[in-house]
Amino acid sequence: MKIASFNINGIKARIETLPAWLDEADPDVVLLQEIKSVDENFPREIFEDRGFTVETHGQKGFNGVAILSKLPLEDVTRGLPGNNDDTQARYIEATVIGTRPVRLCGLYLPNGNPAPGPKYDYKLAWLHRLHARANDLLALEEPFLMGGDFNVIPQDEDAKYPGAWSDDALALPQSRAAFRRMLHLGLTDAFRARTQGPGHYTFWDYQGGAWNRNNGIRIDHMLLSPHCADLLTDCQIDSAVRGGDKPSDHVPIWVTLDA
């Protein structure tokens, strides 16, 4: 089973390039972030025509997540537990039924800038709620995957110019510590389980010729529960997508699981 995550930065803006990537990469499941669309306006037919089931959790103007799946989905839930006052559409869960079921958590973590400030407080609170959700799922001792745009640069080696990010919400010590606490629960960073060393990025800013200078950061991640990590056979970043026509500022990351 091939499961991808892709922050598309607007479904309307990616109406040509997203289907083109789907046809080429042929994932079974895709976790989408920043669809920037309400559910009613999401162009589901484009994906249903390709054999995908479509589950959205949209919002007007910004945020919004979705799951596309060629395999059956069960028990879809929307929103990250832990704060009923949180109106931002950043989280969706579903169980995909392959040769064995895997619980999928698609997430778009708050950016958090400027830090310090209320936006950073919201980011840290959101990370705390995500940690709690992971802890609850771990108790079930079943395979699950948390994938998406975490807006966290885990280590200096995950940025071309780490010094430029030292005061940024994506790299502040509290952000990194919260991400590490997820790993300390026993979750596996799928990309780092397969590939070590610097120079691997999932985001290049539109500004400053970042792509041409390879001024990137690794902020899109796939965290696997222990039972899911046992099924991991590959994890790759489709970085070439950033150099294509009308690209998102993020590129897809995907895993293959023996499931």
Add this chain to the structure above:
DNA sequence: ATGTCACTTTAGAAGTGA
């Protein structure tokens, strides 16, 4: 830091979020 992009309100440019 910035050689940008996508969205909204609202009908042209400005604000916002990233």
